[in-house]
Amino acid sequence: MISVQELKKSFGARRVLDGLTFRAEAGVITLLIGCNGAGKTTALRLLAGLANPESGTINIDGHDLATDRRRALAGLSFLPQAPRFHPRLTTRQVAHFYAQLRGREAVAAERELSAWGLSEFARVPTGKLSGGLRQRLALAVFALADAPVLLLDEPGLSLDPAWRDQLQEFLAAQAQAGRTILVATHLLGEWEGRADRCLLLAEGRYAATVPPDQLRDVFRRKDAPASQWANAEAAVR
């Protein structure tokens, strides 16, 4: 479970997060949506411990990120928006490196390479992989963490439709296994009816919970206030 309370973060004079409060429960897929610049990536980076908020609290599976950082981050895997690998290392070398880092056996690295359709590219330097293949390697590395809390920033953007499907199936299975899944995305049509909860960010705050079967419409109705999406089961309890 992720619980975020009153997060504030600025870059220079610009306040990007302005009292962001929300929860993402275990066993479900929660989407984080919002316009370009709404603060989704910033929020995920704070959750992953890659930057610090000015104020506010982040709790991951019962561990406060500020006071119990090691345990909070031990249970978390983060897929950044544009993952990078050393261009001269091969796909296999990268997977095995991260398996070692995460205390997993070499066989787990090979299993993930196969699961993400990378076995035939195992000897290819990552600098020569296409964008979609590199993203699949990032997902293999991400899955190797075997963590109870999964954060993903635009995971489907460079994937073809078949692999986007595969990704959604993977995440659905992870949710079913009781994990906490938080995905920042603009690919709303693809998630319609497949996400469990959808939180709208606007002006650096939680604005509304959008019904998962109405995701396609959320940014079409420019004239409608975000509050029209708020339902009785507000995200903030």
Ligand SMILES: Nc1ncnc2c1ncn2[C@@H]1O[C@H](COP(=O)(O)OP(=O)(O)OP(=O)(O)O)[C@@H](O)[C@H]1O
């Ligand atoms: N390191 C940084 N330095 C300065 N400004 C930043 C930095 N990181 C983010 N910002 C600014 O913070 C705001 C929020 O950015 P963020 O990437 O969190 O938005 P987002 O909701 O993920 O957007 P998008 O949908 O375009 O990916 C933007 O105005 C961005 O320019």
